[in-house]
Amino acid sequence: MEGGNIATWVTSGPEVFKAFDLHSTILIHHTLVTDITAAHGDMPPPGGFDAIKYKRNLPLRGPSGIVILGGVTALCAYGFYRVGKGNLEKRELQREKVWSRIHLVPLLLAEGDRDAYRRQQAALEREKEIMKDVPGWEAGKSVYNNPKYRSGEWVVVL
Structure with a gap:
């Protein structure tokens, strides 16, 4: 660095350093650093x-x-409380469902009886129509020669 303020250009890859002597200004990475003579070593x-x-x-x-x-x-106690209330509610709904089915049984049986009677009368009319040319045939008479009427077996599922 001869001549005091004469600049020296140093290139290192894309970076360009412009350096002056130690008592002047340094421009490194576009940052201006002044008065570097103030640092006197590693002092606090x-x-x-x-x-x-x-x-x-x-x-x-x-x-x-x-x-x-x-x-x-406390969380477990609250959870058990809610489970208990849910069980009571479920039990009440099940009881209501059973009682509603119990009360519907007579209605359903009567409906089934009406349907069976209608089908029996329709079958009797078909039998009369089919067997009208057979002498001595009695429509609706039991083929087992038993005077007792017995309806079909009914199973009611609740």
Whole structure:
């Protein structure tokens, strides 16, 4: 660096450093640094460095074990309470369903009897029509020679 303020250009890849002598200004990476003669080695700044933070900086521990146990117990108690209420509601709905079916049985049986009577009368009319040319044939007479009437077997499923 001869001549005091004569600039020296140094290229290193795409970066260009423009350097002057040590008592002047330095432009590095488009940053202006002045008065580098003020640094006299590895001395601390005036007033010293900040204190070194060596203590552990941990967050709070959170709730204690008894608080967690109490919370879990309260949550379980509330859950069992809700399950119990749900069981009562389900039992009441089941009881209502059974009683509604019990009360519907006579209506359904009467409907089935009307349907069976209608079908029996239609079958009797068809038998009369089909067997009208057979002498001595009595329509609707039991082929088992039994005067008792017996309806079909009915199974009621609740």
